[in-house]
Amino acid sequence: xxxxxxxxxxxxxxxxxxxxxxxxxxxxxxxxxxxxxxxxxxxxxxxxxxxxxxxxxxxxxxxxxxxxxxxxxxxxxxxxxxxxxxxxxxxxxxxxxxxxxxxxxxxxxxxxxxxxxxxxxxxxxxxxxxxxxxxxxxxxxxxxxxxxxxxxxxxxxxxxxxxxxxxxxxxxxxxxxxxxxxxxxxxxxxxxxxxxxxxxxxxxxxxxxxxxxxxxxxxxxxxxxxxxxxxxxxxxxxxxxxxxxxxxxxxxxxxxxxxxxxxxxxxxxxxxxxxxxxxxxxxxxxxxxxxxxxxxxxxxxxxxxxxxxxxxxxxxxxxxxxxxxxxxxxxxxxxxxxxxxxxxxxxxxxxxxxxxxxxxxxxxxxxxxxxxxxxxxxxxxxxxxxxxxxxxxxxxxxxxxxxxxxxxxxxxxxxxxxxxxxxxxxxxxxxxxxxx
Amino acid sequence: xxxxxxxxxxxxxxxxxxxxxxxxxxxxxxxxxxxxxxxxxxxxxxxxxxxxxxxxxxxxxxxxxxxxxxxxxxxxxxxxxxxxxxxxxxxxxxxxxxxxxxxxxxxxxxxxxxxxxxxxxxxxxxxxxxxxxxxxxxxxxxxxxxxxxxxxxxxxxxxxxxxxxxxxxxxxxxxxxxxxxxxxxxxxxxxxxxxxxxxxxxxxxxxxxxxxxxxxxx
Numbered sequence: 001x002x003x004x005x006x007x008x009x010x011x012x013x014x015x016x017x018x019x020x021x022x023x024x025x026x027x028x029x030x031x032x033x034x035x036x037x038x039x040x041x042x043x044x045x046x047x048x049x050x051x052x053x054x055x056x057x058x059x060x061x062x063x064x065x066x067x068x069x070x071x072x073x074x075x076x077x078x079x080x081x082x083x084x085x086x087x088x089x090x091x092x093x094x095x096x097x098x099x100x101x102x103x104x105x106x107x108x109x110x111x112x113x114x115x116x117x118x119x120x121x122x123x124x125x126x127x128x129x130x131x132x133x134x135x136x137x138x139x140x141x142x143x144x145x146x147x148x149x150x151x152x153x154x155x156x157x158x159x160x161x162x163x164x165x166x167x168x169x170x171x172x173x174x175x176x177x178x179x180x181x182x183x184x185x186x187x188x189x190x191x192x193x194x195x196x197x198x199x200x201x202x203x204x205x206x207x208x209x210x211x212x213x214x215x216x217x218x219x220x221x222x223x224x225x226x227x228x229x230x231x232x233x234x235x236x237x238x239x240x241x242x243x244x245x246x247x248x249x250x251x252x253x254x255x256x257x258x259x260x261x262x263x264x265x266x267x268x269x270x271x272x273x274x275x276x277x278x279x280x281x282x283x284x285x286x287x288x289x290x291x292x293x294x295x296x297x298x299x300x301x302x303x304x305x306x307x308x309x310x311x312x313x314x315x316x317x318x319x320x321x322x323x324x325x326x327x328x329x330x331x332x333x334x335x336x337x338x339x340x341x342x343x344x345x346x347x348x349x350x351x352x353x354x355x356x357x358x359x360x361x362x363x364x365x366x367x368x369x370x371x372x373x374x375x376x377x378x379x380x381x382x383x384x385x386x387x388x389x390x391x392x393x394x395x396x397x398x399x400x401x402x403x404x405x406x407x408x409x410x411x412x413x414x415x416x417x418x419x420x421x422x423x424x425x426x427x428x429x430x431x432x433x434x435x436x
Numbered sequence: 437x438x439x440x441x442x443x444x445x446x447x448x449x450x451x452x453x454x455x456x457x458x459x460x461x462x463x464x465x466x467x468x469x470x471x472x473x474x475x476x477x478x479x480x481x482x483x484x485x486x487x488x489x490x491x492x493x494x495x496x497x498x499x500x501x502x503x504x505x506x507x508x509x510x511x512x513x514x515x516x517x518x519x520x521x522x523x524x525x526x527x528x529x530x531x532x533x534x535x536x537x538x539x540x541x542x543x544x545x546x547x548x549x550x551x552x553x554x555x556x557x558x559x560x561x562x563x564x565x566x567x568x569x570x571x572x573x574x575x576x577x578x579x580x581x582x583x584x585x586x587x588x589x590x591x592x593x594x595x596x597x598x599x600x601x602x603x604x605x606x607x608x609x610x611x612x613x614x615x616x617x618x619x620x621x622x623x624x625x626x627x628x629x630x631x632x633x634x635x636x637x638x639x640x641x642x643x644x645x646x647x648x649x650x651x652x653x654x
Binding site: 002003006010013014351352354355356357358359360361362363364423425427428430431432 | 483486487490492493512513515516517519520521525527531532533535536540543544545547548549592596604
């Protein structure tokens with residue numbers, strides 16, 4: 001103990017100028033790290049407040065200000081140039097990682113939907129006597145709603161694109177109907193405008209939690225009857241027994257309805273939804289990139305099942321990273337500075353260390369003494385930071401161990417060259433008076 | 437029995453291609469209680485020999501026996517351990533710690549021993565008094581004369597009552613009067629049973645010793 005006490009006293013008071021630099025360096029490290037960590041916490045708190053708590057959204061609601069959006073319903077009706085431009089935009093957007101889709105939903109009394117007695121009886125057999133969820137969905141709804149098929153299949157592209165051309169309208173049932181219906185069953189249902197239309201069951205869903213809408217789960221699919229999105233179904237006799245080979249062969253009434261599909265697609269841009277499975281995509285920025293080519297920016301994507309991965313979030317994350325990098329840079333600079341000062345001091349002290357060794361004091365004790373001294377400087381250097389924090393905020397805003405850990409890292413790395421040079425203490429040079 | 441016995445010691449320095457042989461097939465014995473001077477021209481290997489005896493350096497080949505036991509130290513830690521209880525060391529330029537008072541510089545020789553507390557203090561004072569520097573105990577080395585500094589260095593080297601005292605040019609930095617004082621001290625220590633091996637250029641110093649070993653330059 002005598003050695004440690006005497007050597008520490010010698011070391012602390014024997015190099016006043018160098019030790020002041022060491023102390024200043026450590027205080028600077030502690031202060032810089034304190035300020036940076038504190039700002040990191042502040043920033044992170046804000047970041048988490050805005051972006052951190054929620055999941056990154058996969059589903060967005062699209063909105064457009066009617067007064068400024070150049071694509072209007074009249075464009076759709078009149079099939080103006082703007083209508084085709086809108087369709088181009090739809091194609092471009094849907095060729096990207098984001099997909100627009102739309103759906104409509106309402107709840108209907110069971111007998112308001114199914115006309116035939118057999119279907120009615122099956123509905124009763126499956127336990128449904130009250131309201132049923134009716135959905136009309138467009139492309140990508142399966143992915144967007146996270147639905148999975150337990151039997152059969154989802155609507156294919158032709159069914160989604162040209163539901164009017166199908167001999168029977170395809171329908172998919174929710175999981176609660178699984179016991180009553182099988183894939184391939186034909187049912188007769190009533191629509192708002194047409195009656196007694198035939199539908200064929202193409203699939204049955206697995207049970208699913210439903211659609212999340214601004215944090216609230218709504219509209220489950222377990223009691224759902226799902227059709228491709230169409231305005232209304234034409235009477236079966238309108239197409240029964242006819243063999244259509246192309247658009248031009250279609251009766252005018254059917255062609256009008258096919259146009260309606262395009263209008264619906266067009267509308268998904270203005271009042272529909274958007275699905276983006278890739279959480280790293282800045283959805284709003286991507287939409288802006290596409291719409292800006294046509295000279296407008298007014299399509300707004302609002303996340304409905306989480307938060308958006310926006311440029312603001314990205315900037316916020318970059319700021320966090322920047323502060324982290326600054327903290328590390330400061331630490332590295334302090335390491336280099338402290339290491340250099342300490343190294344030179346150790347070179348000056350080597351003669352003393354050799355004398356110690358000639359008197360039988362082992363090298364590890366000399367090194368341990370150096371480490372103890374640095375720990376003392378570290379503790380002293382933390383005092384101003386603690387005092388400042390207590391004075392300013394009446395509390396330690398960040399855990400003391402975090403600053404201490406940073407300082408320990410700085411100290412450990414800084415001291416390494418000194419320990420290395422100590423290991424090369426050469427008593428022969430001391431004897432030959434060739435030291436210093 | 438010889439306190440130090442070297443048999444066929446070889447030591448060279450430099451790289452494989454450019455080796456300079458300093459000691460070649462050196463054999464010597466130093467009996468316990470002897471006072472031996474090692475002389476030779478510069479580069480003859482005097483200090484190298486002293487370093488080997490002190491386990492500061494190691495021979496390339498040959499055998500070193502201390503008190504009948506072979507010394508096999510090969511690194512700094514082993515050397516420190518070997519010297520701690522066996523050898524006191526004095527160098528030409530005193531090797532004192534200027535931040536320590538005279539008392540502390542002498543006590544330093546006892547820090548790694550089992551001599552603690554009042555026994556340590558008593559021993560330090562005994563040494564200081566035997567060397568005639570008790571009144572300087574609270575002074576720092578930088579205010580001492582050369583002779584006083586060397587006495588302090590001797591004090592540190594003998595504080596632990598080692599059997600062997602190694603001295604490299606112990607009077608090399610001193611004037612002739614002071615040199616004689618230091619030699620008297622060394623002679624006195626030798627008369628009390630301490631074995632002394634010293635390296636010197638000075639024939640007058642060597643004449644004080646029981647025996648002189650001359651090293652030839654290779």
